[in-house]
Amino acid sequence: MINYKNEISKLISDSININIDNITGFIEIPNDSNLGDYAFPCFRLAKELKMPPQKIAEQILENMKYDKELIDNIEIVGGYLNFFINKETFIRESIKEFDKKRENYGSSDLGKGKNIVIDYSSPNIAKPFHIGHLRSTVIGGSLYKIYKFLGYNSIGFNFLGDWGVQFGKVMAGISLWKDEYKFIPGEEINTILDIYVRFSKEEKENPEMTKLAKSWLKKLEEHDEETYKTWEWIRKISLENFQKTYKLLNSNFDVYHGEAYYNDKMQGVIDELKSKNLLEESEGAQVVNLDAYNMPPCIIITSAGTSIYATRDLASLEDRAKTYDFEKALYVVGNEQQLHFKQIFKVFELMGYEKYAKRCEHIPFGLVVDKNGKKIGSRTGNSVVLEDIINEAIDKVKNIILEKNPEIENIDETARKIGVGAIIFNDLNNSRIKDEIFDWDMMLNFNGETGPYIQYMYVRTKSILDKAEYIPNIEDMNMNKLLDKESINIIKDIYSFNDVVVEAANKNEPSIISRYVLDIAKNYSIFYNNNRILSDDEETTSARLYLTYMVNIVIKNATSLLGMEMPDKM
Numbered sequence: 001m002i003n004y005k006n007e008i009s010k011l012i013s014d015s016i017n018i019n020i021d022n023i024t025g026f027i028e029i030p031n032d033s034n035l036g037d038y039a040f041p042c043f044r045l046a047k048e049l050k051m052p053p054q055k056i057a058e059q060i061l062e063n064m065k066y067d068k069e070l071i072d073n074i075e076i077v078g079g080y081l082n083f084f085i086n087k088e089t090f091i092r093e094s095i096k097e098f099d100k101k102r103e104n105y106g107s108s109d110l111g112k113g114k115n116i117v118i119d120y121s122s123p124n125i126a127k128p129f130h131i132g133h134l135r136s137t138v139i140g141g142s143l144y145k146i147y148k149f150l151g152y153n154s155i156g157f158n159f160l161g162d163w164g165v166q167f168g169k170v171m172a173g174i175s176l177w178k179d180e181y182k183f184i185p186g187e188e189i190n191t192i193l194d195i196y197v198r199f200s201k202e203e204k205e206n207p208e209m210t211k212l213a214k215s216w217l218k219k220l221e222e223h224d225e226e227t228y229k230t231w232e233w234i235r236k237i238s239l240e241n242f243q244k245t246y247k248l249l250n251s252n253f254d255v256y257h258g259e260a261y262y263n264d265k266m267q268g269v270i271d272e273l274k275s276k277n278l279l280e281e282s283e284g285a286q287v288v289n290l291d292a293y294n295m296p297p298c299i300i301i302t303s304a305g306t307s308i309y310a311t312r313d314l315a316s317l318e319d320r321a322k323t324y325d326f327e328k329a330l331y332v333v334g335n336e337q338q339l340h341f342k343q344i345f346k347v348f349e350l351m352g353y354e355k356y357a358k359r360c361e362h363i364p365f366g367l368v369v370d371k372n373g374k375k376i377g378s379r380t381g382n383s384v385v386l387e388d389i390i391n392e393a394i395d396k397v398k399n400i401i402l403e404k405n406p407e408i409e410n411i412d413e414t415a416r417k418i419g420v421g422a423i424i425f426n427d428l429n430n431s432r433i434k435d436e437i438f439d440w441d442m443m444l445n446f447n448g449e450t451g452p453y454i455q456y457m458y459v460r461t462k463s464i465l466d467k468a469e470y471i472p473n474i475e476d477m478n479m480n481k482l483l484d485k486e487s488i489n490i491i492k493d494i495y496s497f498n499d500v501v502v503e504a505a506n507k508n509e510p511s512i513i514s515r516y517v518l519d520i521a522k523n524y525s526i527f528y529n530n531n532r533i534l535s536d537d538e539e540t541t542s543a544r545l546y547l548t549y550m551v552n553i554v555i556k557n558a559t560s561l562l563g564m565e566m567p568d569k570m
């Protein structure tokens, strides 16, 4: 594929006697294509050349010898050099490139042989899998797929919160009230949740309850047989329950090493910290002092003599580095844990793992809020259990479809794809650090910037191709039938797909792909509204069908990177 930025950068540096590394980085893509396909702002060289931008532009243009096959025309406007590429070449080369890969278009082997450990979702067991975990699950799931598409070996890591004081609460609650509750097979998780909620409530009024919870945790930590069995049982049914949500959302994990997995691996970390003189005593606890880095101390062993979250995370990080020799380790976790990760990465560096510590990155994200900006999930009374919410989306979609198209086949499957797709797209639609607005009307609007809108455009391409019984073939295709502006805009999108995926990976930002797929869907919609695809003109029809075919695949591939599935009909 022609790399236009590189080609233009070469042309520029060959035209002036100056050695600058980053010309490629300065090249822009004008918003208005009347100003060219690429533009070079000459003021970037003004300091170096001691000339006004306009002069620089003139001089470069005067010396520049360019191939008409590549560049059609160059204009000078306001100190910019505007490059108009040769559209025939562009279309031909882009289509040929697409045709080589077809279903795999956009993928690459950039990351071949490199491991990326992605810690995401990682819910706490014995607590509800609630809407707060949606974002980590969806953002992490998308990053997992993006890296895979670029040839990396993604390792989906679920660091289940399967140890800690919440177990003490549930077990204490069970011991107190088990005769009052029914444990219905398949629905035990709800009972456990009820007990947890009741315990937490009563605890607020009665501090004795906290003591009781701690005593149960202690029994668990001492591996009291009965208690440990109960823990295993709670873990098992929680996990079974999470799997239902993961299945709905299409989430993949390669490893489920929860906090409990590190129970017998923490001593190693503690010994290492000791031998490196990193541990000091503070108010009865063992901590790593981080004053020098403007952070509060990282507690390793509490004054009660127990390990904590940080200790487990360190043990897990060491294990990840040793097992995977990772290129990157990502932690897709809410913004409120920022300090925790800064501390962990710093302590890990101080332990001597500088190389790996530098490869760790916390990937934070904003809250889920309602349309008034109020956080969802904070005791609103509404159901915030993730599985219920997803099922609600599916039901709502089903009703919408039944109204529009009652005869549709496979309605359940279609409603699932659209409902889940709407939730996923809504989550990934804006940069992750922004709060996500969770509003049914907004995310289920088939004409908005939504998942259903994208799916609708996809279905449109599919039904056109099906109707024409299209078999893609570029052999005798007259590509010059795609020289109109609307087609070229679409081909430009197609041309940039892989770059977009790379950028999304570099910034760990799936929204770059969401915005991209919205853009191509909109461009196709404009094209579709203004042109007939199937007509008597065979050459035009066949070129437009190929264009439609490319859009079909690119939407499918791009949305699959977000974790969305495309319905066949809707």
Ligand code: ARG
Pocket (backbone or CB within 6 Å): 119, 121, 122, 123, 124, 159, 160, 161, 313, 331, 333
């Ligand atoms: N279980 C934690 C929570 O729900 C998230 C864990 C994130 N991963 C990690 N390695 N600390 O808040």
